[in-house]
Amino acid sequence: MTKQKEAFVPLLPLRGMLVFPTMVLHLDVGREQSVQALEQAMLTDHLIFLTTQKDTAIDEPGEEDIYRVGTLTKVKQMLKLPNGTIRVLVEGLSRAKMKSYLVKDDFAAATLELFEDDTEKDVEIQALMRTMLQYFEQYIKLSKKISAETFATVADMEEPGRMADIVASHLPLKLQDKQDILETFDVNERLSNVIEIIHNEKEVLDLEKKIGQRVKQSMERTQKEYYLREQMKAIQKELGEKEGKAGEVAELTEKIENAGMTELAKMTALRELDRYEKVPATSAESAVIRNYLDWLVSLPWTKATKDDLSIHKAEKILERDHYGLQHVKERVLEFLAVKQLTKSLRSPILCLAGPPGVGKTSLARSIAESMGRHFVRISLGGVRDESEIRGHRRTYVGAMPGRIIQGMKKAGTVNPVFLLDEIDKMSNDFRGDPSSAMLEVLDPEQNRTFSDHYIEETYDLSKVMFIATANDLGTIPGPLRDRMEIITIAGYTELEKIHIAKDHLLPKQIEEHGLTRSQLQIKEDAVKAIVRYYTREAGVRELERQLASICRKAAKIIVAGERKRVIVTEKNLEELLGKKKYRYGQAELEDQVGVATGLAYTTVGGDTLQIEVSLTPGKGKLILTGKLGDVMKESAQAAFSYVRSKAEELKLPNDFYEKYDVHIHVPEGAVPKDGPSAGITIATALVSALTGRPIRREVGMTGEITLRGRVLPIGGLKEKSMSAHRAGLTTIILPKDNEKDIDEIPDSVKSDLTFIPVTHMDEVLGKALMGEAK
Template sequence: MTDQSDAAKVTKTLPLLPLRGILVFPYMVIHLDVGREKSVKAIEETMVQDRIIFLATQKEAQTDEPGENDIYHTGTVAEVKQLLKLPGGTIRILVEGLARAKVVKFLEHEPYFKVEIEEYAEQHEVTPEIEALMRSLVNQFEQYVKMSKRIPPETVITVVNLEDPGRLADIIVSHLALKTEDKQRVLEAIEAKKRLEILCEILAKEMEILELERKINLRVRKQMEKTQKEYYLREQLKAIQKELGEKDEKTAETEEYRAKIKKARMPKEVEEKALKEVERLDKMPPMAAESGVIRTYLDWLLALPWRKTTRDRLDINQAEMVLNEDHYGLDKVKERILEYLAIRKLAKKLKGPILCFVGPPGVGKTSLAKSIARALERNFVRMSLGGVRDEAEIRGHRRTYVGAMPGRIIQGIKQAGSRNPVFLLDEIDKMSMDFRGDPSAALLEVLDPEQNNSFSDHYIESPFDLSDVMFITTANALHPVPRPLLDRMEVIYISGYTEEEKVQIARRHLIPKQLKEHGLKAGQLQMSENVIRKIIREYTREAGVRNLEREIAAICRKAARQIVQKNQKRVKVSIQNLEQFLGIPSYRFGVAEKEDEVGIATGLAWTETGGDVLAVEVTVMKGTGKLTLTGKLGDVMKESAQAAFSYIRSKASELKIDPDFYDKYDTHIHVPEGAIPKDGPSAGITMATALASALTQRKTRREVAMTGEITLRGRVLPVGGIKEKVLAAHRAGIKVVILPKDNKKDLEEIPQKVKSKMEFVLVEHMDEVLARALQEG
């Protein structure tokens, strides 16, 4: 066998024709369309000469003006057999590959490429190794033809009869659909053995790919056949069921929906809408994604109690007994409920009232709503509005959204199972708003008796009648509630409990409840009324009874431990051993001052947790007339202090104060417990009294507390929260309360037991306050 270097080489100078995406091999006959100017000129030159041209392929087919580095240097010397000029300047030529050649150098670039090439003569020697490679290649090619089905079988016969190894490789590669890079590798292999090896490797790889293609096609075909078979069988099953008078699963489902809709007694327009959705479901393919959405929607429509109601218990005496069982006191609320029942008995049809219970935490607002439901024998549902910021929480999402659901009003009605439940909207003052909308505005439609008979939820998209629902809302304070919303509600204030009411609540409700929760029997824990009173006075300070219940629970826990650990039959809690159960008292009962003092006055304030007692201290010292205010006061309190100071200056001569005191002395007004923010127009007369006491050196009476705002002329203006403030004064041991005369009407709300133990002084002017609050000078 001869080496490549020994192979015969012939040097020639020929025109070069760059090819795009095509390779021409020796012995290959092919048509080529030539359109580029340079290429056309190269062909014209070839036809003038001896019709011999050099064909080389471009590295990138997209290149329009290739340079010498853009063209593979190994190509094929070919003879132009035919030439045909086409319209548009394009030439079609028929070429036949003659021999491999390699560019030695580019001689000319214009008007066409002229190159000097080395032409290689083909070797014909067949060694045993080459014979083996030829047989392997023919076998692979036969398998490839069978698998690909893109090459005619006759080609295999032509290939089998070839004895020249080089020609065999070239003919096989010319029939394969390979990448340009792979074909170029074969073309560049001058030596026949190398060419056969490269082609065997490429064919092996191509056959692997064909095998994978075959497997994928087989899998797809099987799947298609399975789907077609299932469809055919389903159609057959439908036909058989039709003949037998039976229904298929999907038809059965839609028929079931239709029957349920007829039975649900929906309003006419809702029923029509539901039936239309059933028709859509019937026409839809079983696996369609939207069919699940329609089913969920239909299930919601069917689950709502469109006409289902519960009968109200209209026995007023029975209802009154239930309310008294559950709650001690709260006469105003109970009276309102019994009035509603009386009207229901007479009028039959009455729009559900919208009540708003306002009061500090722990006074029983939520539990009162449950009692109302029990008294009326209605279903009860509760929804907390604390932290609700999204309008969709009230009105629901539209069905176009993924995971859409009705709003919590409709969810609550479904949960109640009737269209006339007692619906509690808890913590209405804790709602907020953000970019997702204003839920308080969405609530307007719910709580407006003129609108809620056709409440529209975005998900249900059909009006639902809420006029029979008894809505009850609760709030700690009214100022955060929007005015339009407040306008729809009937506000009932629950101020807080007196000491006597707390004692009764503890005896009747809290102690039995805690004994049951801690597994104790009635006789195992003994606690007198005086002990309960001491817990109320010294361990709690609140308007409600929540902390009182916690303290009772703490006693029950310790009693349970003693009974289990020490085998005691009963545990007795007395005033003497109470500290063993609850520790040192948290509060001093009766925070009224122990003795009359100069420069201090007791005021009354309202907070969200009930009323509170406020001490205002004033100190006067030599200085330059500065007025200092401390105690974390709000703007309104600061204004009250300024007004009180100006009033005292204007009355200096009448009060026998040095008229120039504001130049000679500094005045410091302080409200203790400085960490707690304090604001509101309740402390004006208190500050004026403390200032007058400090400047006149007259002592204030310790048993007197006061509330009211002051003007620069000394008039006393009315303030709010009188009941809470009076109860706080009562808790603190105050005997006399000074109130603005315009607040006289508010005294009717104060329990008679508290009123009988206190004296109320109604005033119109600051002079009356000073006369009653200060000792004679």
Template structure:
């Protein structure tokens, strides 16, 4: 290098490089660059050209440009109409920036010339020949560089100048050209340039092969392709966005911007390509379009944020439901575990209880308590597996199953999903929907739920499933195994009173356009309404009766008869008519051959009167009252036990030979079955055969064996509530059910006497009216 220093204006270049001896046109528009050109015209027309490291920088700093550039001469400068300047520059020699000089209006640098190193002559000549040969082959392949350039460059004798000229015609990246510019050793520069030319030649060769393949493919579908493209262009020009082209583009945009996982998006785009090819009026077109609509409307990743605050959840549950303390406590425990584990995996809750006790509203309250969307589907009467898994798309009118439909309605992947009336599903030749639900409710499987319509796996693992049922025995065992049961029994009389006064009546007043000032129901009237006009475990019928009172009140007020209605016990009959039920279902007096049993039905607990009569005959056992198989077997067992213990029970030993026995359960239109009527039937039989009356205030429940043992039963709480409603004061129950007494509300337990027995002799001792030594009843 020489020691000459030259102060020159600096012109930073974006995306272009000027080599020494190369003449090139440049367009200049930046203010500082124009100022540098004007300074150069005043300073021997010399300027320093150097490339920017990044094209996007508008006002480059010293660190944003390379240090090695080209000192050039500005041969021509022309101002264009748009305000920019077009200049013709000629590269002179390489130079390196030594120092930047401060100037607000333009870039000025101090440069030092870089001298070139010749190297060994023979090596340089060999490299030059190789370079020319490679460049000639490159020109044959390239469509962008004119063949005449080879003639121009082949006449250049200086190797360094030849390398610079060839480099200026290659489509190299700026950093590669900069590397060549910085190389002052000519043989090294030639070697690098030969490598670049060889790489470019291979790229062109590969492009040519790809082009040939594309051309072959184009020729095969050329007619269809051009016609489609023309159709798209015509529709676009006419603005027909409603055409299929516009529809496809709109669907594509929705798919690409949706929240679908990548694998689902690939499936959707593949189906969209099929949809584009299929004629619009074909049946397959509508099938594909329907499928794409479902994929787009389903939530795939959208979630709501859980806000599980136990105290807040407790307030919501207490606000919406009176009583049910154990049930609410279990739900709060469940939510507490969810908050600690931050996961919904675990047992599926199944709320079991008679109609009208608040199972569905409890599920809604849970959803509100944890800030989740609520979705309910009813499974009552569902017989087709496709209702759960969906139909295959090959069928006309196919659609997803109820689970996927519910997820679409929820619009999130983590709703509270209520499966209502899960015990009322059935199976037939169309499949077993309960088996299809196994995959839905199994935490180990439901992250890959398969719907026949969607076909792709759908993640249900974030959903909180809650099921409801009236009767546990109707739920298939494998399904029951995946759920945790929470029992909701019927309400006591006082619980119904509080629910009616605090919840049902205000709700009905609002729905019927009334206020508390318009209608007032006295306490005794409300109790009479509960006792004499309803007989149910829940409060649904009670709400209907209150709605009737509100409607009649609205009519009275609108007609101008009264401005305010006060409902008393007497006024209640005027509004609702005569009482429907007799308060208390126990017998008016002690009866022979008539026992009161306690039953557990899908509607809660109930009392059951069992009547026995015997008369001369040939020993027939007649059973009437639409009894189920289990109750028939209980009657047979009781009959056989009494025959085996006839002497001890003071029953004639030949009663079965000379008498026909008729066992009847009234209300014959109602089916009756269950395993807890054994001791009731046996007691009624003994009473009829011995003539000893049965105490009217006694209700009983329990199964009997042929040896007279009393076996445990279920549903004691519900049976006790029904006995309390019926006015019964004494309940005879199996001793093994003593543990279940804790489940009975304390207010009911205090008003009932529970007698625990383990043998029929004890039942008869407490149920039958005894006789003293003088034969008088006591």
């Protein structure tokens, strides 16, 4: 390398590119300082110094921001483009090293030390040139990105330095590597460096070719996606990178370690993770294993919320959300009190049983809030597949955990309040019996090791507070019912419904309909009339619907501009809700012969039944109508047999059953009716019809009868008493053994009723019938 004289020329910094000597290429110049430098070069000898910026992000580079070694070039052509950019054609002349840097008249200039390559070729240089040409030819064959004409041009060059520069300009090198070659002034060293670079690039291309061949052998003809994934895997293997599936495995490993699962579950998870790592990503089994691992790490194994054991706070929340229901509230407060003392009490398994609309579901939500626990609800209505509870085995397509495990994942803690809604609506078929699967869930001795078919590993449910709801306990299998603590919610009295409407339902409906309390007022007498004449239910759902109807009509009146304020009283209630739907008080208006009032218990609360008996001349046939169940038909036959056995005492002809056909009818024939508690009612109606003695209209009765006239106990006395009160009855005849259940009846109902406990049918007839036999 020989030095030439120094030169003082304008300086043009380049971004992201480099120019070698003897290269001819186009440049687009846009920066103001660079344009000034270019114009200065055109005014003098067309010479300009091109050097590369160290950082391409800098818009106005200084002396420290550019490399000191660059290329002295000559501007061959300059063209101004419409967007203000100048396009120039430059030709590299020689290497140059900046000795001094000067900013002059808004452009940069530099004093340069120029270098020219030695053109002498000794034996070593010739050998290096030949080696470089050989490697370059092999590289071109592998790369297929450089044309054969380019190689022919390079092969014809005589200058070794120029050959090295041209070859380097055609290689896919980083800018820093090209700068290093530019700064290599010694021709021998430059040739050696370029040869080493070509050799390395050639090895990389060889490796790429091997990888491509390896992937191609394992690829099916039409699986382009598979080919790309395998190629990525092969590249990562050669480079030793931990990306793709390896990174996913590392992430899952960390999640498994931090999940807090049991040792056995952790071992299973790690074993499945090892399988997942070995299975191809495109395999169907890979997705199955990944889904299983996701379920394992997302389940709460140890995370729990801290129980808020403040009894006063819990009592305040329960009283705020629900009126009445003292027995349930008391049970929750007892649990909190005992837990505050023991710190380790197992959560109870409660079953709230009662008619629809009495607030069972919302009560469970309030219990969760009062304890500071998360709340999760699943509906069991219509569930008839055991897999819905225990999950599907992973061998099945689309397998999923059961609803219990799904609920635990949704809760996110090991101690939520878990509501099993409508547990009495589960059924069974050929797919299994879900109620039997619930036995393990609701058994405190077993649910600490609950096993889901999908998860397979045992899961602890002992910290969960399970609350079930049911309308009819009769449809729940005995073993399942035995595992739960039954709390019966009979329904609301008229007074309770009025309070609930005023304090809860009405404010809620006013807010939902965009009204204010000043725009709509419903007087207490109107609320009482709605309860009496527009609803007949144990709960308050229909009551809420009627209040919503009033709110809608009030909104229409106000929006239409008819009135700014709507006040609802009993007098104008019919204008808003129409004619009364029900007659308050179902008791008969007068004492009648052969018509007795029975008390019934249904899944929607208590109700009253009118049992009618009619005698017609015949041959002693017993006719039963009114869609009666088998048990009720047997009660009628037992009552008839009792009356025949007591014919003499009742002053009836001994052959009365041979002269008359007895027709027993229970109105509302479309409604199915069954149960033994109508026994004494049927017997009373029979005796009344046969003897002609009227039955007191204010008396309701319930009790099972034997052939000898004994009165046996029944269930649902609380619900039946409330229905009697609602119907306007004043006296209830009940079995002596049910006397203990009177305490459960609300005081507002109990104070208006007279209870007559009896042990034998003779007592019933004495209290229910009037006058003497005709």
